[in-house]
Amino acid sequence: MTSAQSPTLVARIERFPIAGSFTISRGAKTEAVTVVAEISLGGQTGRGECVPYPRYGETPAATLAAIESMSEAVAHGLTRDALQTAMPAGAARNALDCALLDLDAKRNAQRAWTLLGRCQPTACTTAYTISLATPDAMAAATAKAAHRPLLKVKLGGEGDPERIAAVRKAAPNCELIVDANEAWTPSTLEPNLQACAAAGVTLVEQPLPAQADEMLARIRRPIAVCADESVHDRTSLEALRARYDAVNIKLDKTGGITEAVALADAAQALGFEIMVGCMVATSLSMAPAMLLTPQARFVDLDGPLLLARDRDHGLHYNGSLVYPPDAALWG
Incomplete structure (x- = not known):
């Protein structure tokens, strides 16, 4: 794959205010902190969002770094199948997995459920x-x-x-x-x-x-x-x-x-x-x-x-x- 044909990965932390607050047994929060991965190729961009969860030792900064560490693998054509063994289960892999599927759907002009052979979801x-x-x-x-x-x-x-x-x-x-x-x-x-x-x-x-x-x-x-x-x-x-x-x-x-x-x-x-x-x-x-x-x-x-x-x-x-x-x- 030449550089002109190589997928590129960018990621960032985003914050969205919660209406009021959200409280569970582990505490309360007033904003949702997410990490977004975007993979672009041939004028199309696939996106995935994840939520690092402190319960599992995840932080936004560490999750962002984990995603960005996969830039070279993405540039070399990382597939969803390969991703499953390249990263452990967790928020960072989720964002990349969903971004890769979104990109595949866009590049094939098909919905994601069709690519996965699943039933079309309904309301x-x-x-x-x-x-x-x-x-x-x-x-x-x-x-x-x-x-x-x-x-x-x-x-x-x-x-x-x-x-x-x-x-x-x-x-x-x-x-x-x-x-x-x-x-x-x-x-x-x-x-x-x-x-x-x-x-x-x-x-x-x-x-x-x-x-x-x-x-x-x-x-x-x-x-x-x-x-x-x-x-x-x-x-x-x-x-x-x-x-x-x-x-x-x-x-x-x-x-x-x-x-x-x-x-x-x-x-x-x-x-x-x-x-x-x-x-x-x-x-x-x-x-x-x-x-x-x-x-x-x-x-x-x-x-x-x-x-x-x-x-x-x-x-x-x-x-x-x-x-x-x-x-x-x-x-």
Whole structure:
């Protein structure tokens, strides 16, 4: 490949203010910090966005450096298949993987799902997140969102039974899912699960810390439990079969759409239900994840709804319905 025909890579950190704040058991934030990779060739540019996650030791600066370190490989024609072994799973690989697929789609004048041999996504219902706060504050936030069919409720430890009861009272007709973000303990697990069951919760995400979730295999689970921090890629699945009923697939964990698609297929083959999740980010992060929605029982792609502003050509939301991306955004 001559220099005139060589792909070029640029990357940058971008910041988008959150509307208000976003609070989970690990803390609050007021902006979404993303890293964007752009790969250009022949007048076309493919883009991918990722969200470095401190839970996994990632920072924006280190993620940017990891992406930029692949410039030479990209210039020499790095493919998505080669990328899977060239970088570990994580945010940096996600941005590059999605950028490469976006570029392939543009250069072939085809949609990304067609290139991957997947079903075309259609409009689907996304969860809308209720941030962690006091029971009264969560009830007030829930009342404003009670017109939405699916709410995702962030819980965080002591007082969670009161929180979920307050949310249910404020939204008697919504389907509720709960995300504890690893904040429960062996002593609170069963009482909290019972409180969620009493409130008619459909699913609880990651109640116990990853690497300390063995108890889930030893109790009777009154409602379905979903792995989030405990599942990253296909190598994670086998150990989870006795502990979880569902898995939350996020592209920043899998390291891109390539592994995410393979993970979804493998998880379904093992009997797991699929949840498609996201970090708080723009529509450029959500767009590739839309390819997984035809397989998903739960879709949680509300990141742009939590921002004060989205990027141009963002996903179209009609209430809680989210529509597939236009080619002008991605894929």
